[in-house]
Amino acid sequence: MGGQLTYAVDIVFCIDTTGSMGELIAQVKGHATAFEQELKKVMDAKGKTIDALRVRVVPYRDFYADGGAGWNPSQFFTLPKDNDSFRACVNSLAADGGGDEPECGLEALVAAIRSDWTKTGDKRRQVIVLYTDASSHPLEKAAASKPTGYPDDMPANFNDLTDLWEGQTVNRSGKRLIMFAPDAKPWSDIANHWTNVVHHTSKAGKGLVDVDYNAILDVIANSV
Amino acid sequence: MSTTTPSSTSSPTPSEPEPAALDSPQPAVPDSPTPSQAPIEPGSQNPPLVEIWAGDGSPDIDPSTLPLGTAAWMQEASAGKGEDARPLVLRHPDREVYFLAVLDGMGGAGAARHVVGNQTLTGAAIAARACARAIEAWFQGSPAEAWTSVLAGDPAPLTAALQRTMDTLPAAFERGTGSLIKSRMIKRFPTTLAAMAVERTATGSSAICFSAGDSRCYRISNAHGLQQLTKDDLRDDIDPFANLGDDGVLSRMISASEPVRLTASRFPDGDGDDLYFCATDGVFHYWQSPMQFAYRAMRILIDENRPELGGNLAVRWAAGLRAAVSPVTADDHSLAAVLLADSTQSPATLGREPAFVYLLRRLHDCDRLERRTDLAALQRIWDAYRTNYCAYLATGTP
Numbered sequence: 001m002g003g004q005l006t007y008a009v010d011i012v013f014c015i016d017t018t019g020s021m022g023e024l025i026a027q028v029k030g031h032a033t034a035f036e037q038e039l040k041k042v043m044d045a046k047g048k049t050i051d052a053l054r055v056r057v058v059p060y061r062d063f064y065a066d067g068g069a070g071w072n073p074s075q076f077f078t079l080p081k082d083n084d085s086f087r088a089c090v091n092s093l094a095a096d097g098g099g100d101e102p103e104c105g106l107e108a109l110v111a112a113i114r115s116d117w118t119k120t121g122d123k124r125r126q127v128i129v130l131y132t133d134a135s136s137h138p139l140e141k142a143a144a145s146k147p148t149g150y151p152d153d154m155p156a157n158f159n160d161l162t163d164l165w166e167g168q169t170v171n172r173s174g175k176r177l178i179m180f181a182p183d184a185k186p187w188s189d190i191a192n193h194w195t196n197v198v199h200h201t202s203k204a205g206k207g208l209v210d211v212d213y214n215a216i217l218d219v220i221a222n223s224v
Numbered sequence: 225m226s227t228t229t230p231s232s233t234s235s236p237t238p239s240e241p242e243p244a245a246l247d248s249p250q251p252a253v254p255d256s257p258t259p260s261q262a263p264i265e266p267g268s269q270n271p272p273l274v275e276i277w278a279g280d281g282s283p284d285i286d287p288s289t290l291p292l293g294t295a296a297w298m299q300e301a302s303a304g305k306g307e308d309a310r311p312l313v314l315r316h317p318d319r320e321v322y323f324l325a326v327l328d329g330m331g332g333a334g335a336a337r338h339v340v341g342n343q344t345l346t347g348a349a350i351a352a353r354a355c356a357r358a359i360e361a362w363f364q365g366s367p368a369e370a371w372t373s374v375l376a377g378d379p380a381p382l383t384a385a386l387q388r389t390m391d392t393l394p395a396a397f398e399r400g401t402g403s404l405i406k407s408r409m410i411k412r413f414p415t416t417l418a419a420m421a422v423e424r425t426a427t428g429s430s431a432i433c434f435s436a437g438d439s440r441c442y443r444i445s446n447a448h449g450l451q452q453l454t455k456d457d458l459r460d461d462i463d464p465f466a467n468l469g470d471d472g473v474l475s476r477m478i479s480a481s482e483p484v485r486l487t488a489s490r491f492p493d494g495d496g497d498d499l500y501f502c503a504t505d506g507v508f509h510y511w512q513s514p515m516q517f518a519y520r521a522m523r524i525l526i527d528e529n530r531p532e533l534g535g536n537l538a539v540r541w542a543a544g545l546r547a548a549v550s551p552v553t554a555d556d557h558s559l560a561a562v563l564l565a566d567s568t569q570s571p572a573t574l575g576r577e578p579a580f581v582y583l584l585r586r587l588h589d590c591d592r593l594e595r596r597t598d599l600a601a602l603q604r605i606w607d608a609y610r611t612n613y614c615a616y617l618a619t620g621t622p
């Protein structure tokens with residue numbers, strides 16, 4: 001009889017590091033670095049085991065205000081082996097720039113969706129966790145003129161981004177998008193129209209209570 | 225056994241017309257409940273809902289409490305935190321007709337926690353147990369309607385019983401929490417159901433299945449070995465082998481977030497020497513392939529079908545399968561089974577026919593293969609095997 005099926009989980013954190021996140025960034029950093037341990041704890045309680053876990057960070061600001069400053073998506077860190085590097089990456093984030101909202105959260109989401117997802121494991125889970133206190137520029141805005149540092153090959157509009165999420169780039173069944181974001185465009189549209197999305201309507205998780213946090217962890221843990 | 229495909233229908237949504245019941249002889253059944261068999265009253269404080277938690281705290285099921293020829297188990301992945309309901313095994317008072325059901329509370333969709341007596345349970349656990357209790361109470365309180373409708377393949381009365389339960393759960397258990405979470409993935413009190421009415425007929429056996437979600441009904445026969453009878457309600461059309469890795473998202477379950485809808489399917493062509501069972505996904509969804517699960521289920525049947533072992537073959541088979549499943553699965557698992565045979569004592573002929581033994585030999589070749597290293601080989605075997613395993617899923621359920 002063959003052995004147990006193996007589970008490989010990738011988590012990508014999209015973190016808004018614009019100036020308005022100043023009072024929230026420390027909480028978000030703590031949240032991100034604790035997330036995988038909290039998830040493991042919930043899964044252990046359910047008797048489930050993650051065989052391979054990787055995490056990645058996509059910090060972002062506002063290309064229209066800051067150019068490419070603050071845009072530095074990381075590679076995947078394999079945990080627990082690369083735990084120190086992952087923590088150093090998260091702890092290096094600083095809130096700055098961005099001007100007034102909106103920011104460029106959709107571009108970060110695109111980078112997350114296009115991650116080099118794991119090909120190991122019998123069962124694969126791909127989790128994107130986004131923290132922001134602001135709305136996002138529409139992708140169409142870049143069509144008129146691309147700001148300095150703007151990434152190449154972005155979807156032209158929200159519909160193309162929706163196709164990217166619902167297509168073959170991410171595992172159709174194993175993907176999850178967790179958004180700690182205000183009830184504003186485009187996040188509310190994503191929550192209403194995309195599959196496998198959990199939206200905590202808040203400013204980057206501010207005011208997140210245990211009952212909601214546990215519910216979010218359960219949504220992920222029970223799908224593994 | 226012929227290879228007739230099943231006919232199927234769904235219970236109605238409020239905007240849909242009532243489906244015609246599948247034609248079936250109408251059995252004579254007793255009609256009046258005893259006072260102790262009163263059904264759950266919607267809108268009450270639901271003491272029946274609370275009563276069941278005590279029983280669910282000790283999930284081991286004493287085989288001597290089950291009808292002869294039947295077996296059931298429920299095992300939690302983490303003791304005290306399970307979300308499956310205790311499986312139901314009911315026998316018609318006058319005829320060789322059985323009703324089996326398993327329910328798997330959907331923990332991902334129903335993770336919200338609620339206080340129940342001195343416990344805190346997820347909405348998923350409450351849903352599965354409350355629905356199991358509601359079905360049992362329906363058979364006890366309205367046996368004529370229950371047995372007649374399930375044997376007719378009419379899902380509407382069972383659907384209505386489950387809908388009444390779903391209508392009561394939010395008021396009974398939800399307390400305002402002011403959650404800021406918005407998600408179409410999250411349902412109120414979600415659970416799967418796989419249920420089947422099984423009867424011996426003049427020419428063999430027949431089964432009528434009722435399902436919502438990804439718990440399943442199966443049959444093991446001499447002619448075809450293990451066959452999956454019900455199709456998972458998945459958003460994407462994923463075959464059972466691929467779905468072991470993909471874990472397809474459910475397109476339907478029972479919940480308080482939407483009208484209850486069940487799929488009903490009839491399988492009239494059993495040999496008469498058949499083993500029928502319902503199982504939650506913890507039983508079948510953690511194997512390297514459907515072939516390994518089929519091999520174990522069939523192999524254990526042969527191993528246990530020896531006269532010198534005595535006792536109830538269905539109980540021995542279920543115990544053997546449970547022992548095989550437990551180290552493989554990462555989930556709660558529950559199963560309800562009935563063995564239709566000339567005698568529920570050994571020797572039954574099931575597993576002793578050449579076609580069965582031939583099929584088992586073919587499956588043996590893949591028993592030690594693993595997806596991570598032998599995926600292509602497993603896929604080749606699956607390609608050859610699935611026609612038989614999925615014979616009833618080809619036309620599928622709607």
